[in-house]
Amino acid sequence: MELKIKPKDKLQGTIKVPGDKSISHRSVMLGALAEGKTEVTGFLTGEDCLNTARAFQKMGVEIEGLGSEEMVIHGVGLNGLQEPESILDLGNSGTSMRLMLGILAGQDFYAVVTGDESLSKRPMARVVEPLGDMGAEIYGRDGGNLAPLTVIGQNLTNQEYQSPVASAQVKSCILLAGLYADGTTTVIEPAKSRDHTERMLEYFGTELNIDGLEVSVIGQPKLKGQKVVVPSDISSASFFLVAALINQQAELILEDVGLNPTRAGILEVLTAMEADYELLDKRLENQEPIADIKVNSSNLQATTIGGAVIPKLIDELPILAVAATQAEGETVIKDAEELRVKETDRISAMVTELRRLGVEVEEREDGMVIPGPQSIKGGCSCRSYDDHRIAMSLAVAGLIAQEEIEITNADCIKTSFPNFVELLKDI
Numbered sequence: 001m002e003l004k005i006k007p008k009d010k011l012q013g014t015i016k017v018p019g020d021k022s023i024s025h026r027s028v029m030l031g032a033l034a035e036g037k038t039e040v041t042g043f044l045t046g047e048d049c050l051n052t053a054r055a056f057q058k059m060g061v062e063i064e065g066l067g068s069e070e071m072v073i074h075g076v077g078l079n080g081l082q083e084p085e086s087i088l089d090l091g092n093s094g095t096s097m098r099l100m101l102g103i104l105a106g107q108d109f110y111a112v113v114t115g116d117e118s119l120s121k122r123p124m125a126r127v128v129e130p131l132g133d134m135g136a137e138i139y140g141r142d143g144g145n146l147a148p149l150t151v152i153g154q155n156l157t158n159q160e161y162q163s164p165v166a167s168a169q170v171k172s173c174i175l176l177a178g179l180y181a182d183g184t185t186t187v188i189e190p191a192k193s194r195d196h197t198e199r200m201l202e203y204f205g206t207e208l209n210i211d212g213l214e215v216s217v218i219g220q221p222k223l224k225g226q227k228v229v230v231p232s233d234i235s236s237a238s239f240f241l242v243a244a245l246i247n248q249q250a251e252l253i254l255e256d257v258g259l260n261p262t263r264a265g266i267l268e269v270l271t272a273m274e275a276d277y278e279l280l281d282k283r284l285e286n287q288e289p290i291a292d293i294k295v296n297s298s299n300l301q302a303t304t305i306g307g308a309v310i311p312k313l314i315d316e317l318p319i320l321a322v323a324a325t326q327a328e329g330e331t332v333i334k335d336a337e338e339l340r341v342k343e344t345d346r347i348s349a350m351v352t353e354l355r356r357l358g359v360e361v362e363e364r365e366d367g368m369v370i371p372g373p374q375s376i377k378g379g380c381s382c383r384s385y386d387d388h389r390i391a392m393s394l395a396v397a398g399l400i401a402q403e404e405i406e407i408t409n410a411d412c413i414k415t416s417f418p419n420f421v422e423l424l425k426d427i
């Protein structure tokens with residue numbers, strides 16, 4: 001699909017973006033490993049989460065309503081998964097693959113996981129190595145770093161793992177493997193990453209010990225099926241937040257957005273940028289804080305984005321780069337080298353495409369520097385690199401370009417935000 005975006009100087013409306021991708025993945029995983037039924041509402045029907053659900057179906061888990069936002073997962077219990085008869089294809093989803101490896105490591109069967117061209121290039125050693133220390137047997141290309149990966153389930157031993165990277169996927173993988181080990185498995189991260197796994201494990205009845213950057217789980221717990229209400233995804237909402245902030249005349253309300261503090265780093269940055277936004281009707285749903293966000297056009301100020309906030313807004317950096325083009329002063333994005341190992345190298349992709357749009361930007365190894373405000377010329381065809389967040393960030397930039405832009409290979413948007421284009425048209 002090619003997406004054509006015409007400049008638009010007014011945006012208005014009240015919208016609800018789809019369910020949180022991280023929470024949707026975890027609702028199927030824990031629902032499958034729990035005893036009894038898990039009823040999920042607001043499930044994200046993006047390809048990434050569907051791939052997680054399909055993988056569990058292949059391992060004998062009955063799921064009603066797959067493909068819709070309301071699903072019932074019939075849990076098989078911690079030790080009830082069955083050997084899949086075919087390869088588990090996890091498409092474009094790093095979260096599915098890394099978390100699944102933690103679960104598969106402790107099964108009493110053999111499984112193979114694979115993914116698309118992008119996922120097959122992403123580093124898996126970051127989970128394969130610590131799982132190996134727990135006794136897992138995982139084989140793959142590049143010494144076990146690249147998919148396809150073969151997992152021969154084993155009896156796992158607990159361990160304390162000091163992760164060199166602040167990654168919720170690494171942390172969650174080890175905690176999920178820890179469910180199968182005897183004794184206490186601990187993960188210590190260098191900075192706090194999103195904690196949806198911890199919150200949902202507790203919600204499903206597992207006892208965790210959380211002490212700052214250290215999280216421990218005791219093996220062989222009993223998980224109990226629950227009702228899960230998935231909040232709207234703040235990462236998806238961010239495209240609309242920024243679209244409104246940089247627009248001439250905008251007033252948007254984004255409903256029911258998940259505001260877990262380990263995810264909502266973008267709000268901290270937008271506050272520093274003097275963005276005009278307000279949180280309405282703050283509440284708590286299944287251990288996760290949510291609110292509506294009202295956002296207006298703003299005169300943004302430049303800021304430095306780096307350090308401990310990075311894991312709390314890692315997926316929002318491409319759209320923050322677009323916001324930075326309209327901020328007064330020099331915006332610096334640093335400590336964000338993790339962006340280079342996402343669906344594509346997101347630093348290189350954003351720098352290349354912003355330049356194509358007529359924006360001046362300096363590339364750095366761990367981020368970029370963007371002076372502003374600058375006008376976005378447009379009148380060109382941009383590449384998505386088959387990365388949903390690059391495609392959507394460029395679409396938002398197109399709304400304030402001087403001339404229409406085109407984004408090629410925009411189908412990837414459906415991995416995380418299937419109705420992005422419709423919502424854009426609505427506002």
Ligand SMILES: O=C(O)C1=C[C@@H](OP(=O)(O)O)[C@@H](O)[C@H](O)C1
Nearest residue numbers: 022095166167168169170314315
């Ligand atoms: O755990 C998760 O649900 C995710 C963690 C992050 O990845 P890393 O753990 O690799 O930083 C994020 O980029 C991804 O979109 C979802």
Ligand SMILES: C=C(OP(=O)(O)O)C(=O)O
Nearest residue numbers: 092093094095096315342
């Ligand atoms: C990096 C992302 O997801 P994943 O790692 O699950 O592919 C993302 O959604 O931006």
